[in-house]
Each structure stands twice: as C-alpha cells, then as structure tokens.
Amino acid sequence: MDYTEKTLRRVNRYQGIIVDVSVDQVELPDGSVSFREVVDHPGGVAILPVDEQGQAWCVRQYRYPFQTHLLEIPAGKLERGEDPQACAVRELGEETGFQAGRLLPLGRVYTSPGFSQEVLHLYLALDLRAGPAHPDRGELLDVVSLPFHRLLDQVMAGEVQDGKTVAAVLKAAWLMKNGDV
Amino acid sequence: MDYTEKTLRRVNRYQGIIVDVSVDQVELPDGSVSFREVVDHPGGVAILPVDEQGQAWCVRQYRYPFQTHLLEIPAGKLERGEDPQACAVRELGEETGFQAGRLLPLGRVYTSPGFSQEVLHLYLALDLRAGPAHPDRGELLDVVSLPFHRLLDQVMAGEVQDGKTVAAVLKAAWLMKNGDV
Numbered sequence: 370m371d372y373t374e375k376t377l378r379r380v381n382r383y384q385g386i387i388v389d390v391s392v393d394q395v396e397l398p399d400g401s402v403s404f405r406e407v408v409d410h411p412g413g414v415a416i417l418p419v420d421e422q423g424q425a426w427c428v429r430q431y432r433y434p435f436q437t438h439l440l441e442i443p444a445g446k447l448e449r450g451e452d453p454q455a456c457a458v459r460e461l462g463e464e465t466g467f468q469a470g471r472l473l474p475l476g477r478v479y480t481s482p483g484f485s486q487e488v489l490h491l492y493l494a495l496d497l498r499a500g501p502a503h504p505d506r507g508e509l510l511d512v513v514s515l516p517f518h519r520l521l522d523q524v525m526a527g528e529v530q531d532g533k534t535v536a537a538v539l540k541a542a543w544l545m546k547n548g549d550v
Numbered sequence: 551m552d553y554t555e556k557t558l559r560r561v562n563r564y565q566g567i568i569v570d571v572s573v574d575q576v577e578l579p580d581g582s583v584s585f586r587e588v589v590d591h592p593g594g595v596a597i598l599p600v601d602e603q604g605q606a607w608c609v610r611q612y613r614y615p616f617q618t619h620l621l622e623i624p625a626g627k628l629e630r631g632e633d634p635q636a637c638a639v640r641e642l643g644e645e646t647g648f649q650a651g652r653l654l655p656l657g658r659v660y661t662s663p664g665f666s667q668e669v670l671h672l673y674l675a676l677d678l679r680a681g682p683a684h685p686d687r688g689e690l691l692d693v694v695s696l697p698f699h700r701l702l703d704q705v706m707a708g709e710v711q712d713g714k715t716v717a718a719v720l721k722a723a724w725l726m727k728n729g730d731v
Contacts, residue, residue: 527657
C-alpha cells in the first residue's frame with residue numbers, strides 16, 4: 370500500500386547546536402490530518418579500522434546523554450555538502466591517525482527513522498598506514514585497539530551498545546566469514 | 551582516562567510530541583566550560599519474529615523524515631515506566647498478531663549516543679502463534695514476510711537501512727550460525 374503523507378505546513382520549533390526540530394502538519398492517506406515531529410541532523414560517517422594483525426581500532430569517550438564512557442568505532446558528522454567518503458577519510462585521520470589503503474562501504478543506516486533524519490554512512494578501513502592523530506579541540510577520547518574477534522564477542526554479549534558500532538562490526542564479521550574481504 | 555563531564559546548568563529548550571531537547575552547560579575534565587545538547591526520548595523495543603518455516607516478519611511503513619517507505623522489524627516506544635519485555639510482547643501483538651513462545655534478548659542499542667538518550671531493546675521472537683493484529687489508530691503499515699536468509703541478504707546489500715533492523719537481523723544471523731538458537 371502507498372501510505373505517503375503530504376506536507377501541509379512546516380513549523381520550525383527549535384534551532385540548536387547539532388539538531389533542529391520542526392513539527393509538520395501532514396495529510397494522511399485517508400485524508401485525515403496529523404502532525405509529524407522531525408529532528409533535522411546533518412548525518413555522519415563511522416569507520417571500522419582493522420589492521421593487518423586483525424586488531425580493530427576504536428575510541429572510548431564520554432557520552433553525555435548517558436553519563437558514561439562508551440566504546441565506539443571512529444565517527445563524525447558530515448559538514449554540509451561534504452562527500453561521505455571524504456568525511457570518512459578525514460574523521461579516521463583525525464581520531465586515529467590512520468590512512469586506509471582500502472575504504473569499503475558497509476552501507477548506510479537510518480538511526481531513528483521514526484523521527485530523525487540522521488543517516489550514518491558506514492565503512493570498513495583496511496590496509497592501514499599509521500600517522501599522527503589530531504582530534505578536534507574539545508574532542509576528548511582514547512584510542513583503543515583490541516582483536517576484532519574480541520570486539521565481535523563484546524557486540525554479541527551486549528557489552529558494546531552503540532548502534533553504529535554494532536551494525537558495522539557485524540556487517541564486517543559477516544563479510545569476513547564469507548571470505549568477501 | 552576519565553572524561554566525565556559535570557552538569558552545571560540545564561536549560562529545557564523544547565518540549566515536543568516524541569522528543570524534548572535541553573542544552574546543558576557542562577564542565578569538561580580540563581575545567582573549561584562547554585554546552586551539550588541532549589534529545590530526550592522514551593526509548594523503545596524492536597522485535598525480529600522468525601517462524602518455524604524460517605520466515606521473518608517485518609513491517610513496511612511510511613517514514614516521514616525520509617519521505618519514503620521502509621522495511622523494518624516491528625517496534626514501538628516504551629510507555630513511561632514500562633518493562634521492555636512487556637512492551638515487546640505488546641508491540642509484537644499489536645503490529646503482527648503474533649504471540650512468541652520464546653522472546654530472546656538481543657541486547658540494547660544506543661541509536662545516537664552523541665546527542666540522544668534513545669535506547670532500543672532488541673528481541674528475537676521464536677515459536678510464534680498467530681492471532682489478530684490490532685495496530686494503533688493512525689499506525690498505517692503492511693505486515694510483510696520473507697525468508698530470513700533473504701532479509702539477511704537485503705541487510706548485507708544495504709537495501710535494508712533501518713539501524714535497529716540491521717542490528718537485530720545480524721545478531722540473530724550470528725546466533726543461528728553458531729547454533730545458539
């Protein structure tokens with residue numbers, strides 16, 4: 370069935386630092402009128418770097434919304450108009466210092482399609498060359514390496530809970546299992 | 551390293567339908583002051599139902615933020631104070647009509663831990679008994695079944711892009727591969 374909703378009117382309700390929020394009046398397929406709250410977000414990239422020795426490189430940082438430190442793959446927001454692959458190269462270099470000989474797309478994910486426009490582009494970075502990291506000012510994080518199979522175990526045990534990390538690690542594990550990388 | 555950020559002051563900037571937004575003034579570990587934008591969300595559950603014949607049951611619905619229809623596993627928001635497992639039973643019944651003999655936790659995911667408090671609790675539903683679906687008023691969706699291995703192919707091909715569906719399908723695939731379910 371076609372459940373397309375027609376925008377009747379948009380009201381910008383909040384303009385913030387990372388997100389904006391609008392509330393749209395929409396016409397539903399049955400002709401009735403409803404409201405849709407939409408969080409606008411620039412989207413971003415997330416990169417799983419795995420070196421020749423099978424070590425995965427992650428970042429551990431404080432995530433204020435959960436008041437805790439989380440283990441995640443390197444990631445960052447897209448600048449307006451920025452190409453996702455270029456952004457992945459930039460963020461990987463900034464956070465870990467690595468340059469990747471191969472940057473394989475792992476698809477994109479909609480983090481919360483019910484209300485948010487955030488899209489994350491996932492990559493697997495291989496053939497890594499080390500270089501100096503240069504995190505953004507105010508971006509406080511530790512770079513952590515662990516065997517990829519240990520990271521996968523932590524994902525499966527529910528110890529890694531960041532959505533983009535769960536998605537990228539499992540996609541990469543499935544590709545490796547099938548001999549596709 | 552401990553990168554804990556101390557809340558100095560919270561300003562509620564937006565109160566909405568699904569989300570609220572606050573901007574907190576925080577003290578960083580080096581003593582400097584910064585701001586953190588936090589989207590408050592009740593969190594939710596998502597359930598991957600797979601029947602005895604190996605069919606996965608999904609929902610196809612219009613996702614207004616992307617102006618398109620998406621294929622996703624059944625899901626819903628937690629009511630305040632609701633137990634996630636009870637919510638999973640309720641949402642599975644409402645959207646598909648199924649009752650699950652076994653509801654296996656697949657862990658929880660933080661959809662956007664940089665700015666959002668949304669947590670999704672994932673489940674694999676097995677030993678399904680069919681019953682009448684009873685979607686919420688205004689919840690327009692089609693229930694779609696396809697072989698689980700086809701759904702996995704669509705996830706790996708990047709054709710399924712909903713984050714919770716990607717995470718749940720790949721976690722379930724990995725458990726099945728290892729003979730754990």
